[in-house]
Amino acid sequence: MMGKVIYLDNAATTKVYDEVVEAMLPYFTEYYGNPSAVYTFAGQANKAVTIAREQIAKVIGARTDEIYFTGGGSESDNWALKAVIEEYGEKKGKHIITTTVEHHAILHTCEYLESLGCEITYVNVDEEGMIRMDELKAAIRPDTVLISVMTANNEVGTIQPVEEIGALAHEHEIIFHTDAVQAFGHIPIDVEKMHIDLLSASGHKINGPKGIGMMYINKSVKIKSFIHGGAQERQRRAGTLNVPGIVGFGKAAEIALRDMEKRSKYEEELRNHLAERVMNEIKYAKFNGSKTSRLPNNANFSFQYVEGESMLILLDQRGICSSSGSACTSGSIDPSHVLTAMGVPEELAHGSIRLTLSELNTLEEIDYTVDELKKIIERLRSMSPLYQG
Numbered sequence: 001m002m003g004k005v006i007y008l009d010n011a012a013t014t015k016v017y018d019e020v021v022e023a024m025l026p027y028f029t030e031y032y033g034n035p036s037a038v039y040t041f042a043g044q045a046n047k048a049v050t051i052a053r054e055q056i057a058k059v060i061g062a063r064t065d066e067i068y069f070t071g072g073g074s075e076s077d078n079w080a081l082k083a084v085i086e087e088y089g090e091k092k093g094k095h096i097i098t099t100t101v102e103h104h105a106i107l108h109t110c111e112y113l114e115s116l117g118c119e120i121t122y123v124n125v126d127e128e129g130m131i132r133m134d135e136l137k138a139a140i141r142p143d144t145v146l147i148s149v150m151t152a153n154n155e156v157g158t159i160q161p162v163e164e165i166g167a168l169a170h171e172h173e174i175i176f177h178t179d180a181v182q183a184f185g186h187i188p189i190d191v192e193k194m195h196i197d198l199l200s201a202s203g204h205k206i207n208g209p210k211g212i213g214m215m216y217i218n219k220s221v222k223i224k225s226f227i228h229g230g231a232q233e234r235q236r237r238a239g240t241l242n243v244p245g246i247v248g249f250g251k252a253a254e255i256a257l258r259d260m261e262k263r264s265k266y267e268e269e270l271r272n273h274l275a276e277r278v279m280n281e282i283k284y285a286k287f288n289g290s291k292t293s294r295l296p297n298n299a300n301f302s303f304q305y306v307e308g309e310s311m312l313i314l315l316d317q318r319g320i321c322s323s324s325g326s327a328c329t330s331g332s333i334d335p336s337h338v339l340t341a342m343g344v345p346e347e348l349a350h351g352s353i354r355l356t357l358s359e360l361n362t363l364e365e366i367d368y369t370v371d372e373l374k375k376i377i378e379r380l381r382s383m384s385p386l387y388q389g
């Protein structure tokens with residue numbers, strides 16, 4: 001296996017499909033015109049952007065004029081929260097409800113908004129990472145302006161009851177935003193049925209390029225531009241459009257929607273095989289998250305008497321790419337905020353590993369990974385003063 005990489009970190013980013021690269025290339029070298037220009041030559045680029053918008057809108061059942069391109073998922077999350085407060089804060093109130101398990105793009109934006117005088121309620125989750133609906137209901141106040149709950153969690157893969165949350169929000173005339181970066185193109189989403197007003201998605205989590213994302217903004221929501229400048233994106237997001245990025249994101253979205261069923265079935269089979277082997281063959285292991293309401297490609301384990309970072313390093317020496325949770329917390333010694341929120345004890349949370357699969361993985365890769373993981377954990381435990389065998 002030397003020299004070969006086994007990539008099991010698809011929640012962090014994904015390989016750009018060859019088909020996607022091929023679709024993008026002409027927009028660097030051939031049709032490089034600025035889509036805002038009036039001459040015919042720029043029309044090619046403009047047309048390509050329109051097609052991409054259609055491809056992306058289709059994934060979530062939106063209208064094309066409700067899709068706004070951004071520089072990625074983090075920008076979309078920032079825009080949603082800050083712009084809702086800016087537009088509706090004075091009129092309706094400055095209370096936001098979110099959860100304890102959101103991505104840092106949401107949590108750190110909330111912290112920033114708190115410093116500006118907003119009030120944030122962080123609703124707890126249960127031991128599977130599922131939002132506590134009773135707490136959510138109890139948190140609603142007359143000045144609640146926004147509910148932001150992620151569609152699926154990036155660390156443990158738990159899928160939230162988005163439709164129920166959206167219905168509750170609308171019952172109280174509260175705007176509903178969902179960070180769907182992990183879910184978009186991976187599981188079915190319907191913005192109308194799920195009562196979603198704002199939705200964030202990103203290209204590089206669906207085998208598209210990095211640095212391109214989008215926000216779906218429902219027609220009824222009046223939020224202003226986040227980036228000021230030119231009149232691009234119907235005056236809501238200035239800056240020359242990243243045409244190759246948009247084309248790639250569009251192509252990736254088209255492929256994701258086309259292959260969703262067979263792809264998730266395959267990933268789920270691999271993931272279940274991985275989880276079964278790990279739980280059967282490794283002692284003192286915990287499978288984190290929900291067994292049923294879960295992204296098909298996510299596995300997250302905690303092992304007692306081992307250190308997560310040591311596992312990652314030893315796996316890396318065998319060419320296996322894994323993560324201890326969210327990429328943003330790697331290198332820090334704090335245990336994952338998601339596992340902590342789910343009530344995983346600190347010493348167990350420290351021994352956690354996230355393996356996120358793709359349809360490019362094989363059964364052989366999964367078996368090799370489990371074989372190596374077994375040896376690594378045995379070795380680490382043999383060195384642990386706490387482990388008695």
Ligand SMILES: *Cc1c(COP(=O)(O)O)cnc(C)c1O
Pocket residue numbers: 011012071072073074075077103105150152153154179180181182202203204205211212213
């Ligand atoms: C990756 C991710 C983001 C950030 O998206 P970028 O495009 O990398 O900025 C936000 N939320 C979730 C849930 C993610 O997984």
